[in-house]
Amino acid sequence: MNRPLIISDCDGVLLEFIDPFIAYLKAEHALTLRLDSFALTGNVRDASGNAIAAEAFPPLLDGFFTTHMPTQIPVAGAVDALARLATSCDVVVLTNIADHHAVARTAELARMGMPYRVIGNNGPKGAPIRALLDEFQPSTAVFIDDLPPHHSSAKKHVPHVHRLHMVAEAPLRALIPAAPDADARIDDWAEAIEHIISILETER
Ligand SMILES: [Mg+2]
Known part of the structure; x- marks a missing residue:
């Protein structure tokens, strides 16, 4: 498996x-x-x-x-949460950033304790998520993003992937309503990690 x-x-x-x-x-x-x-x-x-x-x-x-x-620093709890997930999951960072910035971002994330594969994307994320599922053939998958349109795109292309809407930055929380096409809205990693683990256990 x-x-x-x-x-x-x-x-x-x-x-x-x-x-x-x-x-x-x-x-x-x-x-x-x-x-x-x-x-x-x-x-x-x-x-x-x-x-x-x-x-x-x-x-x-x-x-x-x-x-x-x-100058970008990790969101509180993110490093530990991903490290915990990475013991039993594959982790990929799907970020809307130009390819040459994705190279720098890979190094930056690794420097901060997040040594994961980074994919630079442009536009909606449903299709690149589909490509990742084709590549990894995972037992189950969870997608995490702060922007509602990406959850809509994911729902359209890969409806079986669990979609977690997280707006981790305090200045944005009140400005971004819960994504209608996400399965859950949780804004901090302390709570999100428990939710993700429960999803993985349910869908295993
Ligand atoms: Mg974002």
């Missing part, structure tokens, strides 16, 4: 993103990000308070990952 497979997002689930990104915007670009709604693009503003143009956002994100990825 193959091992279970844990497929986890990175930003907002394994690593803090919002606070380091806000610090980068301020330090490197004199920009602010205030999250009144869950929209990164429209909430980045210059010193005059004007929202930056939508096309200015991708280069900022790319710059952050190029120079400031090492």
Whole structure:
């Protein structure tokens, strides 16, 4: 019997993103990000308070990952939870990030105690999850992500995979409603690890 497979997002689930990104915007670009709604693009503003143009956002994100990825710290409990799961499961990190950043991210995660395979993705995650299931043929699988559209995509492509909606970053918790297509919403790893283990035991 193959091992279970844990497929986890990175930003907002394994690593803090919002606070380091806000610090980068301020330090490197004199920009602010205030999250009144869950929209990164429209909430980045210059010193005059004007929202930056939508096309200015991708280069900022790319710059952050190029120079400031090492400022991202693990979400509380993530390292220990994955280490515990990895004793009996395969663990893959599925992150929407360019391929060359995925290489750096692999090293960063390993440096912080998360030495797992990292897959850089672009767009909805259902199809890449399907590909991982084809590759690993796991006994059971759990998918963890903070963004509701990825749960919808997963439900469409791999409805049998357990979908855990986790918004680990405090500034986002109130802004992101429970994903309608997820099976559960748990925002911290202390509770999530027990839930995941119970799912693995039930579906074994
Ligand atoms: Mg995320």
